[in-house]
Amino acid sequence: MDKEFVSKEEDILLVGRIMNIRAPFRASVPLYSNLPARNNNVVGADNFAIESHRINYSINTENGKLIPILKDCSLKIPSGQFWMLLGPNGCGKSTLLKILAGLLCPTDGFVHVRKPRSFVFQNPDHQVVMPTVEADVAFGLGLLNLTDEETKLKVSKALTDVGMHDYLQRQVQTLSGGQKQRVAIAGALVEECKVLLLDELTTFLDESDQIGVIKAVKNTLNSCKDVTALWVTHRLEEMEYADGAVYMENGRVVMHGEASMIMDFIEARKASYTKGIYS
Ligand SMILES: Nc1ncnc2c1ncn2[C@@H]1O[C@H](COP(=O)(O)OP(=O)(O)OP(=O)(O)O)[C@@H](O)[C@H]1O
Numbered sequence: 001m002d003k004e005f006v007s008k009e010e011d012i013l014l015v016g017r018i019m020n021i022r023a024p025f026r027a028s029v030p031l032y033s034n035l036p037a038r039n040n041n042v043v044g045a046d047n048f049a050i051e052s053h054r055i056n057y058s059i060n061t062e063n064g065k066l067i068p069i070l071k072d073c074s075l076k077i078p079s080g081q082f083w084m085l086l087g088p089n090g091c092g093k094s095t096l097l098k099i100l101a102g103l104l105c106p107t108d109g110f111v112h113v114r115k116p117r118s119f120v121f122q123n124p125d126h127q128v129v130m131p132t133v134e135a136d137v138a139f140g141l142g143l144l145n146l147t148d149e150e151t152k153l154k155v156s157k158a159l160t161d162v163g164m165h166d167y168l169q170r171q172v173q174t175l176s177g178g179q180k181q182r183v184a185i186a187g188a189l190v191e192e193c194k195v196l197l198l199d200e201l202t203t204f205l206d207e208s209d210q211i212g213v214i215k216a217v218k219n220t221l222n223s224c225k226d227v228t229a230l231w232v233t234h235r236l237e238e239m240e241y242a243d244g245a246v247y248m249e250n251g252r253v254v255m256h257g258e259a260s261m262i263m264d265f266i267e268a269r270k271a272s273y274t275k276g277i278y279s
Contacts, residue, residue, distance in 0.1 A: 048112070049195050049228035050077040050100060055109035057095055069095050070106070071251045077228060077244065079114070082221050084239055084259070085232045086266065087248035093232045094199055096248070100230065101197045114228065117195040118188035122203055124180035133159070133175070133183055134168045140191045158186040161223050162216035178202075178209025182216045189220060189227070196220075196229040202238070214241050239263050 057070035070092050077083050085093050098104040099111060101119040121127055130136035137155045146154070159165045162182040172180065181201050188196055198217065202210040217229050218241050230246075231238070239245060245262035247255045255265055 049079040053110040081243040118193040158190040
């Protein structure tokens with residue numbers, strides 16, 4: 001893998017801090033662009049917002065050993081749907097999500113993700129950067145030469161979609177974790193992102209914040225029909241909001257498809273997992 005490509009979460013956050021902007025994570029700025037469109041019949045040809053074909057990803061250790069992390073991962077996610085990415089700890093969910101976001105470069109395979117795409121981190125403090133909610137959501141519009149009126153309208157719609165319009169003038173540091181997540185999602189929406197890649201947003205949230213964030217994503221997809229979301233989670237109860245899901249084990253996509261089918265599959269296999277992973 002090329003040295004310039006980041007490989008650890010810390011590295012990615014560092015890149016964000018050095019650039020002092022979050023735009024690379026919110027908009028269509030890929031950190032790699034060397035993946036060929038192999039064949040339109042295979043990748044990117046249909047109405048899929050997210051596709052990967054036989055993605056492999058390995059890590060080079062210091063002693064020159066290659067550790068395979070992802071193995072032949074293929075999936076297709078239709079446009080406008082809300083999908084979950086599930087699997088036991090360490091199976092490769094975050095790595096796959098980062099490849100789809102363009103934050104990591106696969107060792108081989110093909111990726112097509114509709115753009116602009118946006119990656120929302122588990123910890124919203126890593127991408128909510130301005131003092132007030134309104135200023136934060138407007139942040140990414142700075143380069144677009146919009147009038148104040150146009151900016152206000154866009155910010156207002158994005159905050160309405162995530163149920164945060166009443167917090168327009170609030171100081172960001174006074175918000176709860178879930179409210180910050182929703183502001184981060186509004187920041188992605190205001191830039192008209194077509195694909196939201198959401199990495200375990202609810203892990204550290206209490207139940208009401210958790211439901212608030214997941215409903216915000218669902219409302220967003222209902223209101224912006226061409227936005228697609230892929231949500232990494234450990235919480236099986238969140239599947240009730242999903243149209244479909246991708247289930248991984250040991251670096252492989254074991255199954256992907258309709259949410260109820262994946263739910264049945266996981267339930268049937270539950271007993272073989274480490275206690276607590278899916279409880
Ligand atoms: N930079 C790295 N160096 C070495 N191993 C890594 C690196 N990044 C990821 N891994 C390993 O790759 C595997 C997949 O990691 P990943 O974070 O994608 O899994 P995950 O399914 O998201 O896990 P979790 O559910 O615990 O968040 C893990 O075994 C992890 O230890």
